[in-house]
Structures are given as C-alpha cells and as structure tokens.
Amino acid sequence: MENTLDQLSRDARGCRICADHLALGPRPVFQVHTNARILVAGQAPGTKVHASGVPFDDASGDRLRDWMGINRDVFYDAKRVAILPMGFCYPGRGRSGDLPPRPECAPKWRQAMLELMPNLHLTLVIGAYAKDWHLPELKAVSLTEAVKQFEGQLPDALLLPHPSPRNNIWLKKNDWFEERVLPTLQARVAEILGAKHQA
Template identity: 50%
Template sequence: MKELFHNISQCTICKAHLPLGPRPVVTAHINSKIIIIGQAPGTKVHESGIPWDDQSGKKLRQWLNVTDEQFYNTQNFAIMPMGFCYPGKAKTGDLPPRPECAPQWHDQLLDKMPKVELIILIGAHAQKYYLKDKAKRTLTETVGDYKGYLPKYFPIPHPSPTNRFWRSKNPWFEELVVSELQKKVKELILKVV
C-alpha cells in the first residue's frame, strides 16, 4: 500500500488538464471496511489535502451519522474519488473528474483492500462507472433503487450545497434512504473483525 500511495502522489497522467496542477487526494487502509467514491476534490480540498474538508463533507458526515474522527479513520472509510485531483471550474460547479484517473488507480487500490464490505457511490460519475448497465436512466432512479445494489454498492446523490434543488425535489432521499445508509454504516464500523 505504501508503494502504491507513493506512485499515486507522483502521478502526472493528466497534469496538462489540471488548472491548479496535480495534488492527488485519496485515503485508504488495508483494513478499510467502506469505500466512498465521489467525483473529485474541490478547490478547498485541493488546498488542504483533506478529503471532504468542505460543506459537502459536513453534509456527507451528517448523512452517514459519523463523527469527523470516525470518518477520517481509514480503517472505517477509504476515500477514493473518480478523479484524485481538482479538475477545474465549469459554468455551474466543477468540471467532471478526469477520465484517466479511475482506470489508472482504482483497481490497484481495490486489490489492496480485501475487507471492504460496502462501496458508497456518490453522484452520477461514480454510479455510471461502477454500476455500468445496471445504473438506471437517471441518478434519481438509481438512488431510488438503492436496495437493488446492496450489499456491495449504495448509490447516493452528491451532498454539495449546489444540489439543494435536487434534495428539495426528492425529500424521500433524506426521509427514507439516509436512515438506511446510517444503519448500514453503523453496522459496519462497529463490527469487530
């Protein structure tokens, strides 16, 4: 794992496309139980080097019902975005994660984490990549059918403040799905291995 992280830290595969340059943000441990796969770091996370160190991260920890200490314990959660570096700004929000990253690094990381029991797929990019043809037509449909992807995957929307509109249109997510996610997470992080 140490050598793999060293190689990731030196990665420049998409350097020419990164407005702030490469700064891979990824965490994992050989004993990680849950993997969180989101999009890519934003500017705040790029600066701090701490994954989910922003408003989206606060909302995500609320949804998971975990403390910062539990969240950043890599034996509980590995954090492996679709793109490890900040991809740049789009008209609304950030650009999509760079397509080179996941094929280059994800399988290598997954191979080093044999104890993973749940992969939380945050947003359409992660869901399409991992669920392939099992992903529904829209993120809303995929998240609505979350039970169909268990026990391995749990698809959720992105917790970004820019996603407030989706959440207000789909109150069932926070009313029904979040409690199921919290139960699953609690069961796994309290599990004695």
C-alpha cells in the same frame, strides 16, 4: 499487502499524468488502507480540498458525515473509511461548476487500489461518474431513478446524490431520500463499524 498499497499510494500521490490539463496543478487527494471497511467513491476534489489536501474537508463532507451518522474522527480513520474519488485531483472550473473528473485517473489507479482493499463491506457511490464505474448496470438509468433503487444495491453498495450544497434543490424535491434512504444508510454504516463509532 499493506506495503503494496502503501507503494501504490506513494506512486499515485506523485502522479502527473494529467498535469497539463489541471489549472491548479496536480495534487492527488485520497485516503486508503487495506483494513478499510467502507469505501466513499466520490467525484473529484474541489478547490477547498485541493488547498487543504484533506478529502471532503468542506460543506459536502459535513453533509456526507451527517448522512452516514459518523463524526470526523471516524470518517478520517483510514482503517475504517477509504475515500477514493473518480479523479484524485481538482479538475478545474467549467461553465456550470467544476469540470468532470479527469478520464485518465480511474483507469490508471482505481482497480489496482480496490484490489488491495479486501475488507470493504460497503461502497458509497456518490454521483453519476462513480455510478457508471461502480454500478454499470445502472448506467442508462438517471441518477434520481437509480438512487430510488437503493434497496437493490445493498448490502454491498449504495448510490447517493452528491452532498454538495448545490444539490439542495434536488434534496427538497426528493424528500423520500431523507425519509427512506438515510435511515438505511445509517443502519448499514452502524452495522459495519459498530454503534460505538457513531457520531
């Protein structure tokens, strides 16, 4: 099974299906392993991640790791944490920030990779595009209201706002997130990975 995922990963890293639409060209960024126990389902890489080729290698990643209560070593251990954005490549800039993940990516690669990671115990669903894929029953619900329903998503999933610094205003307006959701998130991560793996 691992060889199959390895082959799929190699194929995905060579993907050029969206090449004509990517201002910086294709550079798929993701992290998978058949033994992974937690899936981080993000949106798409930003420019810094595109440059480094390392997922969440930016301020958003620092905040996400803090939210999870784990350090970089644990986060980048593919046998523990898989990182699979809705779009593998940086989609480019729009009028008010980065463009949405390219729509071709998820149908081409996502389900096939998920089926080869049978040990996942928790999916961290980050942002609206990941919500619509992983929690389709909440598609008509606003992101804020859906995050408030976090207890109904457990133990298998947990919806989070994007950890980007651009969401600082949202976080200040919704202090219940830090008070109620983050302790639950950290406890679930610790339960899955073991307390010894915490930051």
